[in-house]
Amino acid sequence: xxxxxxxxxxxxxxxxxxxxxxxxxxxxxxxxxxxxxxxxxxxxxxxxxxxxxxxxxxxxxxxxxxxxxxxxxxxxxxxxxxxxxxxxxxxxxxxxxxxxxxxxxxxxxxxxxxxxxxxxxxxxxxxxxxxxxxxxxxxxxxxxxxxxxxxxxxxxxxxxxxxxxxxxxxxxxxxxxxxxxxxxxxxxxxxxxxxxxxxxxxxxxxxxxxxxxxxxxxxxx
Numbered sequence: 001x002x003x004x005x006x007x008x009x010x011x012x013x014x015x016x017x018x019x020x021x022x023x024x025x026x027x028x029x030x031x032x033x034x035x036x037x038x039x040x041x042x043x044x045x046x047x048x049x050x051x052x053x054x055x056x057x058x059x060x061x062x063x064x065x066x067x068x069x070x071x072x073x074x075x076x077x078x079x080x081x082x083x084x085x086x087x088x089x090x091x092x093x094x095x096x097x098x099x100x101x102x103x104x105x106x107x108x109x110x111x112x113x114x115x116x117x118x119x120x121x122x123x124x125x126x127x128x129x130x131x132x133x134x135x136x137x138x139x140x141x142x143x144x145x146x147x148x149x150x151x152x153x154x155x156x157x158x159x160x161x162x163x164x165x166x167x168x169x170x171x172x173x174x175x176x177x178x179x180x181x182x183x184x185x186x187x188x189x190x191x192x193x194x195x196x197x198x199x200x201x202x203x204x205x206x207x208x209x210x211x212x213x214x215x216x217x218x219x220x221x
Contacts, residue, residue: 002024003026003144004027004028004044005029005145005146007037007044008037008143008179009146009177016039016201016202021042023058023069024045025051025055026044029143029144029145030145031048032123033206033208034048034207035047035143035206036069036204036205037092037203038069038203039202043070047078049081058074061073070205084208086205087208089184089203090181091184091190091202092180092181092201092202093179093180094177094201095167095178095180095197096171096177096197097171097174097176097177098168098171099172102169102170102173103168103169104132104166105132106131106173107132108128108129117138120138120140121140124141124142125141126140127140128140132162135154137151137167138150138151142179143206147176147177147179148180148181149167149179150180151170163188163192164196167192168196168197171197178198180193184203
């Protein structure tokens, strides 16, 4: 049986589910994460709920089948069924590793109590944090154990290309595909990731078991 990690790894290689208007339901990779991945004309729902409930609920949504899994009515039913919350529907982007040293000086933060490390560990495992002058870079394992990146840029140094440099640097620090989730309305962040060579591959709605008050999405640069 194909797993969520199989699907994610294939997408990183440019191999996607068939564009047949269908939905694939697979088990969660971990108790922490459930949700929906949307590719071209195909969706993947990852949940430990009965797949029959997913298909019956999707059929009840009065919506084009190509968009039903991201329809607010389905997502609301999914949250009610699982007792989870969600924040935004993010664009998914992926970048391949790059050889050589990062293009800017980075200092890894070993202090596990660093604010960015504390925040990132709520949604990722094996979190590592680097700082650069005016910015922070975080890498950890998120959905399906894939490597995910997020960055934070100080307000007084924005609009100078630091976000792009940080997400480019991240590709030099890893040996496997690196994923990013970016709110589509965050045009600056989308431009930074795309300029750094990350490719848009789909959309994602992540359902989290943690309380909404724990914080909002870190899909920005």
